[in-house]
Amino acid sequence: MPTGLIVKALSGYYYVLADDEQTTEAVQCRARGIFKKRGISPLVGDRVVYGLTENGEGTVDEILPRSSELIRPPVANIDLAVLVFSVTEPALNLPLLDKFLVHTESAGLDTLICLTKHDLLSEGSSPGGVSEELAPVIRLYESIGYPMLVTSAKEGVGVSEIYGRLAGRIGVVAGQSGVGKSSLLNAMVPGLSLETNEISMKLGRGKHTTRHVELIRLQNGGLIADTPGFSQLDFLQVDAEGLSGAFREFAPYAAACRFRGCLHLHEPGCKVQEAKEAGHIAASRYNHYIQFLNEIKDKKRRY
Ligand SMILES: Nc1nc2c(ncn2[C@@H]2O[C@H](COP(=O)(O)OP(=O)(O)O)[C@@H](O)[C@H]2O)c(=O)[nH]1
Ligand SMILES: [Mg+2]
Ligand SMILES: [Zn+2]
Known part of the structure; x- marks a missing residue:
């Protein structure tokens, strides 16, 4: 069965570009019912195995493992x-x-x-x-x-x-x-x-x-x-500790904080705060970190 890449998803259809170089038109496919049952939906960017149906359309039969989502x-x-x-x-x-x-x-x-x-x-x-x-x-x-x-x-x-x-x-x-x-x-x-x-x-x-x-x-x-513009993103997938990890330049300092799971707020022996005071971490970055941390906490409170 042929493999391809989903380049577009619209109104329940997935448009699959074949891996073989011959075809340049994307094949309009439906996803097999099994995905819905399993609570998975194909995404644009998915590498898939698909089959052709009689009407010139196709079905997405299998989603190959994703490297990111x-x-x-x-x-x-x-x-x-x-x-x-x-x-x-x-x-x-x-x-x-x-x-x-x-x-x-x-x-x-x-x-x-x-x-x-x-x-x-x-x-x-x-x-x-x-x-x-x-x-x-x-x-x-x-x-x-x-x-x-x-x-x-x-x-x-x-x-x-x-x-x-x-x-x-x-x-x-x-x-x-x-x-x-x-x-x-x-x-x-x-x-x-x-x-x-x-x-x-x-x-x-x-x-x-x-x-x-x-x-x-x-x-x-x-x-x-x-992508359509989006001005707001929420942190559904990021928790407080993950947030610190997403600030790359914090890593070498965070590893030396006195407490494990230090959130770099007011904890004693926090090397991230020290690095900020010393100018090794930009104040803007640290301040945004604190702002996002509060957003995550607020979000948690609301659930
Ligand atoms: N002066 C200038 N205007 C730009 C440039 N790029 C985009 N624009 C203008 O900014 C507006 C928004 O551009 P658009 O590409 O639609 O932004 P999008 O919403 O991010 O896709 C349009 O009026 C563009 O003409 C640029 O490099 N220089
Ligand atoms: Mg645009
Ligand atoms: Zn710390």
């Missing part, structure tokens, strides 16, 4: 999360960036941070360089170990770099609405014309509100999913 957006087997933030319009939102990073860390994903719409800042920037206000942000996240790209879909800056990092991998683009995700993809894929500036769509209530995820094929063997 995101709930929001619902995608499996992601290799790279591309987090898109505009430097302005909307303003760079570092709490949200840190929140996204908690998610990508706890899902075990590689992450690439793109700061886009750089053309809008260029007045104050040094020639060919990065504007002064961005430099410390870039330095901070690079020091933690996150690759950063400064991009502009409008001027085609940094687009081929994102493309190159997706070669042979499955990526997902995530970020607030209006930051320029679709514009970046349009700049990356010749002939692609994803709708941009979806604000008008949001206002038109009653319009099609189904937010589906679709993988777009790149010529270098990569696949990338655009």
Whole structure:
């Protein structure tokens, strides 16, 4: 039986791209009833075994083991999360960036941070360089170990770099609405014309509100999913201790805290707090950690 990749899920159908190179059209498939019974649903990004039925459609018969699974957006087997933030319009939102990073860390994903719409800042920037206000942000996240790209879909800056990092991998683009995700993809894929500036769509209530995820094929063997903007993420899967683990740069200090399970709040002998006081951990990162910790505790209280 043939194998393939689910590139789109819509209205109960799964669109499977065959692994054999002959076919380029995705096969429209239903999932077998057995999945529902087991409480499993196929996800975009799933590698599957499928069968063809007489009417030219198919059935997803088996889901091959997943390497990763995101709930929001619902995608499996992601290799790279591309987090898109505009430097302005909307303003760079570092709490949200840190929140996204908690998610990508706890899902075990590689992450690439793109700061886009750089053309809008260029007045104050040094020639060919990065504007002064961005430099410390870039330095901070690079020091933690996150690759950063400064991009502009409008001027085609940094687009081929994102493309190159997706070669042979499955990526997902995530970020607030209006930051320029679709514009970046349009700049990356010749002939692609994803709708941009979806604000008008949001206002038109009653319009099609189904937010589906679709993988777009790149010529270098990569696949990338655009996602509808989401400004809010909740921490359903992350608990208080997991949260600390999702702040990468805390790890060497957290390991030396006096108490096991230290939450780095006011505990004596907390090396994370010490590192923050000494400036080895950025105050912004520590503060966001505390903020998220409170959100997780609030959430727990409500259940
Ligand atoms: N100046 C400038 N505007 C951009 C850039 N990228 C996107 N935009 C604009 O920002 C708005 C939102 O872009 P869109 O791609 O729809 O964002 P999305 O909601 O994240 O997919 C649109 O009006 C775009 O034209 C950029 O690099 N520079
Ligand atoms: Mg978009
Ligand atoms: Zn501690």
